[in-house]
Amino acid sequence: MSDETILRVRDLSVDFPLQKSVVHAVKQVSFDLKRGETLCVVGESGSGKSVTARAILQLVAKPGAITGGQILLDTAAGEVDIVRLGSRGLAIREVRGRRIAMIFQEPMTSLSPVHTIGHQIIETILLHEKVSKEEARKRAADLLGRVRIPEPEKALDRYSFEFSGGMRQRAMIAMALSCNPEILIADEPTTALDVTTQAEILSLIRELQRDRGMAVLFITHDMGVVAQIADRVMVMFRGEKVEEAGVFDLFERPQQAYTRALLGSVLKLETPAPRPPRPATEKPIAKIEKLELHFPLNAGFMGRPTNYLKAIDGVSLTINQGETVGVVGESGSGKTTLGRTLLRVYDPTGGQVMYWPSNGEPVDIATLGRKGMKSLYGEVRMVFQDPHSSLNPRMTIYQTISEPLRTNTDMTERQMMDRVSELLSRVGLPPDIGDRYPHAFSGGQRQRISIARAVAVRPRLIIADEPTSALDVSLRHQVLDLMRDLQNEYRLSYLFISHDISVIRYFCDRVAVMKNGKIVEVGDVVQICERPQHAYTQSLIGAVPRPDPRLRADAPQ
């Protein structure tokens, strides 16, 4: 790593004028990027990290505009101020793609759907270099091979929608690298990917950077990713630079209060929360046996399906009273479908779900009739991932929380009002907000409201489907702690579905690992996280970026 600075950003400011006000998205931010190093810009949503990255290539979307500062790029002809190049014209186009390339968050939509992969890469080469088409095509194929896309020659003539997300991101990287740029800006390039794919893309970027001596400006919200790949880190908060330090320094000796709070909430999720020991004899509350949900595919002749999509493929799992069972898996593993099938949002095509109600004999939810389900809705509840879509925007908070009370109890309006106020204060919200609508609340507050709705009827089992995934990291453990308190208070059992190992480890007693509709491994959460047995679990756990730079291969001893 050389100490030569290639990019110097000085007092950069970006504003977004709105109808009546101006949002200062980036406020006088300065930093340096050296040749061959990886600088991570980290922050929560709204911190201005992505806008900063776009400003460097003059890609700030209108009506936003750079209102001040300099972006000095070191070139053979001396320093060039990108701010002065403007957003159009030959000068800035010579920088884009040629000197500084960029990859984006959404590999699904960052490539044109109607042009072949090859066309898009070859075009980039021809834009910047005087080579023949054949030469460019050959180079494009080499690049695809370099990012480890199988059969690169053939891949050139395929369209982006024929590739998976990870493959598209590889193609995107190949395109970015096609003119040997000196700087690569990566804007959350792995956020939309599964954790195992993320690990592959991260190591690919790392490797390509070393080979080419490229500087990387890496934008992310994930402290684990930072710890994995950063040389230096810049923390942003509400458009301002909070702190800048080497990665080891930052994790060991954070200087600013905000950095400490951010790291604190990440590290808190690294160790399991204390929980009472399990009783010697467990009483089950629900027992899933060989549950199946098959969707017929391409109905053939006479409507007889020729193939099935096996969303849930013979899952067996027991949830004991007062226990928290986690279900972890990557996208498409069937974990969300499993949670919804337990409440018959989808009707299972095989197997059993035995449930022990508070009074009476166990029932099989999988075959329960409409009436039986109705009595169950008060005992088994669900919390959804996205608090923006799970609250009806046209109903007040009171109407939403009282709805289960209205259908499952005989409460009078007066009693319901009292109960809703009580619930609101219980989840940490002012009790007098019942007449407000969801749009008045932030994501974290809305998730608290969703939880209040779930516990309103004193349920016994809650199926929580990624309840923290839509929240910023600093809010996650707060919501989890609230759920933990409620568990103790109401003697709740949870089925906790998540893709995030750290949340599972923090919150669950036992965990089931799902892949392709099957459970590959079940066990105590500590055992699964530390001594996974199944190969898939091992690769999954191994791929999770830990927020500790000392675990890196290149960490100083």
Place this chain on the structure above:
Amino acid sequence: MSAPIDTAGDADLLDQQVHAGSLVAASQWTLIWHKFSRHRLAMVALVVVVLIYLVAAFAEFLAPYDPGKFDPRYTFAPPQQIHLFLTDDEGTRFAPHVLGFKSQVDPKSFRRLFQPDPEKVIPIGFFVEGQPYKFWGIWEANRHFLGPVDKADPFFLIGGDRLGRDLLSRTIHGTRISMSIGLVGVTLSLIIGLILGGISGYRGGLIDRVIQRVIEFIRSVPTIPLWLGLAAAMPKDWPPLQIYFAILIILSLIGWTEIARVVRGRFLSLRREDFVIAARLDGVSEFRLIMRHMMPSLYSHIIAAITLAIPNMILAETALSFLGLGLQPPIVSWGVLLQDAQNLRAITQAPWLFVPGICVVVAVLALNFLGDGVRDAADPYAK
């Protein structure tokens, strides 16, 4: 997996601050109005539409004459100009009036030529006594909003037609028929569209596919030949009112598809919304689920769809009647009035026969702007 959702409150580590402000307890209608009222053109359109419907509602009172009253002496009488002041031997004073006509028949073309006659002063006024009428077919009355003080005098503000009928009175009555065709036709379409679109979107499966095919098919048939074919099949001896309703039904048979499409689309996406699933898991009944949890998200979209469907109905009725296969005289609609403008000789002599056409354009424009405004404001929660 998606990036964390950006909300202002989330950036606050404490997350305890509850948003305050005037809109925290605002229902969807308040928010929709808030958004709609910023759409200036749509606000103007709203005023125009309300005015047009007021004209339709009070047609008998606003029209100076009965639409059927004719007088061959005034064939193609030109528009009269309103004079506010009268100058005569006694000096100038405020006395609103129009001038009568001197007419003669051109010996070559046999056309009647008109000249304003300064001798024939016809005083006019508000709330004058005129031809008796039955308001809404119920109440007897004889007061007219504006007209000649002596009801026997000629009064042609925008001219007369082939039979010497007052075009203004006829256009005002035509407003009632044309606008009501739009409104009633859309109501009919709404009923069909809501039921079929709702079933299609809520139930899904085979019935959805069947209804979708039917809609696709209807939309692929050129409407005018089909409308004409159906209208032509009506027996010629039907009474006007029966024809009116038959035309309404013919227009709605095709008009429902757009509303059904909107309703189905909304239902389909709503069915998958988390908040609808959440309500189902609250244990609410199917009926309550639809009426209380799904329908409120639909109302504003339905209003937008029907506002945009009314002008199509009006245009369709106008075209049918214009071609002579829609409403039949003595019923007066804008389209029926425009039949007179088909004749090149007539319009060269009396270009004011275009006035009903201008009414069509203004009404359709206003409704389109209004519908656009409502559609843009229909989902105040969209990001």
Place this chain on the structure above:
Amino acid sequence: MLIFILKRVAGMIPALFAISILAFTVIQLPPGDYVSTYAAQIAQTGEAVDSAVLANLRERYGLGENIAVQYFKWIGGIVRGDFGQSFEWNQPVTELVWGRMGMTALISFLTLITMWAVSLPIGIISAVRQYSIVDYLTTTFAFLATAVPEFLVAIVLLYISTMWFGVSVGGLFSPAFENAPLSLAKVWDFLQHAWIPILVIGLGSTAALTRIMRANLLDELHKPYVEAARAKGMPEGRLILTYPVRVALNPFISTIGWVLPALISGELIVSTVLNLPTAGPLLLQALKSQDMYLAGAFILLTGGLVLIGTLISDILLAISDPRIRLS
């Protein structure tokens, strides 16, 4: 690709069947059957009615038998090219419709081409230069054009040309060329006349298409792939044409499906006002005199025309969009 086209053609059969049912229904709707109307008409002229001829006709259309038999006799005739008899013209319908329908198809096709040629560039400009003067003018014009009925435009045009220029704009040919054989001079004469109906018929749909192109392109302009292409250093003009316009073109192509019915409807009305030798005036005449076999033939053929148009747009779409071609 061939399989794709064959599939689409096969998919047209139910629609064609449905249209034929619809046309047949319209034929059947008026009270009384064709032969009695025919007999009554002949009786009116005072001629003797030949009962053998009537019986022959009854047999030909299956009158008196159940409705399904009548339908199959009718559709069977059409398959052989026999659309029935027009009692008003006292000629086989076949002789009357083809020339007229050909003109309608030609005018509709020319209008479609003109519409695309106009709305595509204007739509692109008003999307790329959103809120510019061009955009505002386009929007205003588009709203006006959708609000004015075609026939009104046609009359106003007639009025203006007669009053101000003293020329008549009706028809598709000058009298000298009306029955002349096809020649370059005739085509030129045709184009000199045809631009007016093309302009009038296309007005409303051109406005709608411009709005659609604008909206499609505005949706695409802010997609990540556009930003990605910009980040690799493409010149702005070339970038917009190669990427977002290319993608926005696909939904634009599929608008043929609903533009064509609207065009044919407009053509029928406008041709009546401008007195063009197309299907419109003849259809209207047939309907007014309840000459139902003639009317039914026109309804069937206009429906068929739309189906062919939709097929062409499907094929164009498959050529243009790999997502459709490859799935």
